[in-house]
Amino acid sequence: MTRGSGSDRAWDSRRQFLAGAAAAGTAALAGCSGLPFTGDEERQEAPVSLSADAVGSIDWPASPFPVTVPASLADAHEARARGLLDDVPVEPELPNAAVATAIGDDREHAMRRVEAETADGWPVDALSAWRRRREDAAEVRAAYRAATGTDDGSELAARRRAVREDRASLAGDLEYRAESPTAAVLAYEPVESLLAECARHVRPRVTYPADPVADPFRAGEAVSGVERASAAAADAEGLREAYLDERGGRDGTAPRWASLVAAAEGLRGSVSRTRSTVRERTGGEEPFADEDLSDTVAQELVAVAELGVGSTAEDVERATDAGEYATAVVEAGIALAECEAYRRAVDEIRDGEHREYPTESSVRSAAERARATVGEVVDRDDPLATRLVRPGLEIVGYVADRIEQGYGSARRSQAELAYADLYASAVPAVTEFVRERLERGSVGGSEETFVSNRPA
Known part of the structure; x- marks a missing residue:
């Protein structure tokens, strides 16, 4: 259930x-x-x-969804989430003991979510769960890096621009190619949803702090949103390509826009x-x-x-x-x-x-x-x-x-x-x-x- x-x-x-x-x-x-x-x-x-x-x-x-959702999409999210958490010590050593304890607890919770099974549902649902787990892992890592004095503000701004460009490119090339209008609806509804998710999370709802050490959790929140946006854009591209590949690409489909x-x-x-x-x-x-x-x-x-x-x-x-x-x-x-x-x-x-x-x-x-x-x-x-x-x-x-x-x-x-x-x-x-x-x-x-x- x-x-x-x-x-x-x-x-x-x-x-x-x-x-x-x-x-x-x-x-x-x-x-x-x-x-x-x-x-x-x-x-x-x-x-x-x-x-x-x-x-x-x-x-x-x-x-x-008309074709098989590639397992590689979920695998990529899992690998990314685990890699992000691997960068954070199990017991962080930081000048601020309260921050160290909080980050350690957050890492533990995020790892438990990564190791949990995804609930029943459709493969696109499992991808949604993995994007949230990846977002959580990125938040923990970014908070830890900020607490240690690493300023990721410039890198975050560059990544935000890159994700926006990737999303715009995919959205601009979305011709709804399919074998029929009904198939187009089933194939591209999740793609549209992912593009919308990307747009929501790539917006700078939380700005990266000028002093990351003083506000590491705000830094984590700012980075996690872009991580989620990047994951959504990757899934949107992956689902579209999986559908077109199995349907013969552009030669086997026609625009249904x-x-x-x-x-x-x-x-x-x-x-x-x-x-x-x-x-x-x-x-x-x-x-x-x-x-x-x-x-x-x-x-x-x-x-x-x-x-x-x-x-x-x-x-x-x-x-x-x-x-x-x-x-x-x-x-x-x-x-x-x-x-x-x-x-x-x-x-x-x-x-x-x-x-x-x-x-x-x-x-x-x-x-x-x-x-x-x-x-x-x-x-x-x-x-x-x-x-x-x-x-x-x-x-x-x-x-x-x-x-x-x-x-x-x-x-x-x-x-x-x-x-x-x-x-x-x-x-x-x-x-x-x-x-x-x-x-x-x-x-x-x-x-x-x-x-x-x-x-x-």
Whole structure:
């Protein structure tokens, strides 16, 4: 069970979405009234103790990245991280004993991370983990060098310029060459994510100190960001070259940039229209304003679904505006599935579902349904559908981890699992909608709404 990501930004967004759902659930429907319980009394949720295995594990499918990710990329990160830490003594001898102790502790922690196994997930997730480990190792080494009186400021500035130039060269040569527009999305979404990661970390958010000895940890932080940026640029180049090499290089592929631009722009319009249509059909911003769903699974489900509708749509806008067209297509597919999951959640609650108070048995049943629905999508052996169902995989894994660690509430867990089920069930139709627009190769059709011909 893991939630690694080919895009740290994507998972951070998902994690914030899930974390926010709990707080939102309590207040989202406050003040609503009208749902009868027993007489005029409202039942309070009884404490439910969930077993650590209440959700169970979920197997990750094969990666949707079209070719094998070279093991050499992770090997390079590991070698670099170990080399950086080898330059730092296990027990540093420094004039400042407190700094020496802190650097020694940081080295130990960084080495433990280097020696730990990477979590389950896709190969691009393992690369993300290794980049973070390499960043940590660079921070320790730079702090040690600063504490010993070595000023790396000039070297850091030169390296920052070199990384920026490498990134600009790769981004400028990104033609999205692939055998089809759909393949281009799957091959270049992680490349775009890596280029964005490089751009974020190469910026001098923390400046190298004028007196490194006086502020060694600031020096470490400044150096670590450029190390992370360099690692991201190397992975972006490595993934692109691995894909092109296995697909016959430039002779075996064709530029798909124009198709992706058209699809991204058209899907952005579809997401906007779909959101508006769903709002209209479900009753606006507060579809249950006249009902009291307090303490029910439905209350949490509405909150989770509501956050989903808004958060991913913003990612579509950001990616499109940034020119990350493969990412925009993926985010649009996710946003459309989020809209459909919200619509279905509201319909089911109106039909009397999800209004119960949770038990361990009901949580287990919700987990079984979520795992089964996600599994059905994966079993289609459609890489695009596998990529789009990833949020469902992440939600199930996130809930399982939280319960296993002993702080998962039954109501919130059941609502999130129900949402994962609804989301995954929407993915097959969304996948075909997205694929049609990719293969169409023009903006025509951007007026289409995903739910236009589906029952309300």
